[in-house]
Amino acid sequence: MDLQAVGEARKMQLNELEERRLFSYENAKLYKEKTKRWHDQKIHERVFEKGQKVLLFNSRLKLFPGKLKSRWSGPFTVVEVYPFEVVTVREDQSGKEFKVNGQRLKHYWGGEVDREKTSISLKDA
Structure with a gap:
């Protein structure tokens, strides 16, 4: 070797x-x-302005058994926009205001939101 x-x-x-x-x-x-x-x-950068309608993403909904239930709730009205994507929103029905992270919001483009649960029968008629 x-x-x-x-x-x-x-x-x-x-x-x-x-x-x-x-x-x-x-x-x-x-x-x-x-x-x-x-x-x-x-x-896409989302810019929110006072008086605008928005939808709020509900991340806690995954704990409940409702697979087909939408995770977006609202519409809410933007009251104030702060730096660093902090937005104060007002719930239209109760008038309650709270601050949320702007990343949890998206623009609401109209139409009525039906919050009632509806069941659809899949049986043959």
């Missing part, structure tokens, strides 16, 4: 492994940048 040749071969293997690791690191970095750019393109 030639220990010198074995040592050189091992060094070559380690260098090759290091090159592959750096290459895969670069590829992962490029992939992350590309996907971030793509996701950022899809984000």
Whole structure:
């Protein structure tokens, strides 16, 4: 056995492994940048103004058994808009005002919201 040749071969293997690791690191970095750019393109900034109608996302609804029930409640009226996406909204029916994160809101474009539960029979008539 030639220990010198074995040592050189091992060094070559380690260098090759290091090159592959750096290459895969670069590829992962490029992939992350590309996907971030793509996701950022899809984000639309929502600007809320006083008097505007909005819907509020109810994230706690998932605890209740109602798969087909909408998680959006409202409409609410925007009372005040603060910096950093904090919005004060007023419930139209009770007049109650509260502050919410602007990321939980979306614009309401009209139409009546039916809050009553309705059941649909799927039996053949």
